[in-house]
Amino acid sequence: NAGVTQTPKFQVLKTGQSMTLQCAQDMNHEYMSWYRQDPGMGLRLIHYSVGAGITDQGEVPNGYNVSRSTTEDFPLRLLSAAPSQTSVYFCASRTATRASENEQFFGPGTRLTVL
Amino acid sequence: QQQVKQSPQSLIVQKGGISIINCAYENTAFDYFPWYQQFPGKGPALLIAIRPDVSEKKEGRFTISFNKSAKQFSLHIMDSQPGDSATYFCAAKWGGGSNYKLTFGKGTLLTVNP
Numbered sequence: 001n002a003g004v005t006q007t008p009k010f011q012v013l014k015t016g017q018s019m020t021l022q023c024a025q026d027m028n029h030e031y032m033s034w035y036r037q038d039p040g041m042g043l044r045l046i047h048y049s050v051g052a053g054i055t056d057q058g059e060v061p062n063g064y065n066v067s068r069s070t071t072e073d074f075p076l077r078l079l080s081a082a083p084s085q086t087s088v089y090f091c092a093s094r095t096a097t098r099a100s101e102n103e104q105f106f107g108p109g110t111r112l113t114v115l
Numbered sequence: 116q117q118q119v120k121q122s123p124q125s126l127i128v129q130k131g132g133i134s135i136i137n138c139a140y141e142n143t144a145f146d147y148f149p150w151y152q153q154f155p156g157k158g159p160a161l162l163i164a165i166r167p168d169v170s171e172k173k174e175g176r177f178t179i180s181f182n183k184s185a186k187q188f189s190l191h192i193m194d195s196q197p198g199d200s201a202t203y204f205c206a207a208k209w210g211g212g213s214n215y216k217l218t219f220g221k222g223t224l225l226t227v228n229p
Contacts, residue, residue, distance in 0.1 A: 004158070031213065040124065042204060042221040043159070050214055058216070090158050096213035104149075104217065106158030 001026050004107035006091050012113045013081040021076040021110050023091030029105075030096035032074040036060065036087040037109075043090065049074055050096055081114045088112070117142060119207050121220025128227050134192040136223045138205035141186065147208035149217070150179065150190050154201045162203070163190070195227045 007022045025032065033048035045058030049068040063085060065077040074093075078085060091107040120139045128134045138148075149164035165172045165179040165188065172179045178191045192199055205220040 040221055042121075043219040045216060048216070092158075103161045106151075106160065108156075108158050 003027065004091055004093055004105050006089075006107035006110050008110060009108070010111050012115065013078075014115050015082060017081050018077070018079050019081065021078075021089055021091075021112070023074045023076065023107060024072050025074075025091075025093040025105070026072065027093060027105065028071060029093035030071070031102075032068065032091065032093045033058070033104075034064070034066065034074070034076045035090045035092065035106075037090060038087050046076065046089075078112075081112075083114045086112060086114045117209060117218045119205055119218055119220045121205050121223060123223060124221070125224040126226070128192075128195045128225065130195065130197060130227055130229050132195050132227075134190075134195045134199065134225055134227070136190045136203050136205070136225070137187065138189065138220050139185075139187045140207055142207070142209060143186070145207035145209050148179070148181065148188050149206050149208075150177075151204040151206060151219075152201050153204065153222075159204060192225075195225075197227045197229050200225055200227050 004025045030051045034046040035043040037043050044060045046064050047066040049055045052068050055066050089110045092104045094102045094104040122137050150162045151159035152162040153159040163174050163177050165181050167183050176193045181188045202222045202224050204222050206217045208215050210216050
């Protein structure tokens with residue numbers, strides 16, 4: 001199993017450009033999510049999905065869109081990049097059963113710089 | 116309050132020493148407390164976790180101490196090694212059913228000097 005994969009690893013954008021961060025998992029996990037990590041801010045939830053066709057907003061959703069057409073993929077779209085979106089982005093997945101101890105698996109991250 | 120307050124922000128320990136990272140919370144509805152370890156350039160990975168009905172959980176050199184009445188929990192790393200140098204995040208689970216979420220502390224950068 002590859003686990004959670006993310007592409008690209010690094011990206012530089014100019015203000016106003018759009019792009020899609022890709023995330024895929026091969027563990028058949030129902031629940032997928034996107035976090036951003038900023039220095040001194042920890043991990044903040046952007047959007048999440050509990051299954052194909054179902055998405056919802058997290059703590060910091062503004063400026064980001066998501067969709068979930070398959071169980072495996074959960075892309076994150078920046079429609080008009082802003083310097084405030086410079087961050088490291090992590091995708092994560094887990095099963096969606098009721099058990100508390102569902103380990104959340106993180107991808108390796110995408111480091112995005114917006115100039 | 117869906118917040119978890121983590122301290123210290125950074126920590127330097129000598130090899131063989133004990134590393135202690137503390138977290139505090141207000142929301143008594145939190146019902147699961149995992150710790151994640153993140154090496155530079157990598158994603159966080161689950162290290163150890165505890166339920167609030169347990170006061171201590173130990174896995175190898177890593178121990179979580181949990182004080183429910185004080186709403187505090189801490190990670191202890193015994194015999195700290197340079198390979199333990201990483202960023203550590205505490206977290207707390209909230210929300211019911213399959214739609215639960217994790218809220219994370221702001222992280223502690225641990226450096227273990229040889």
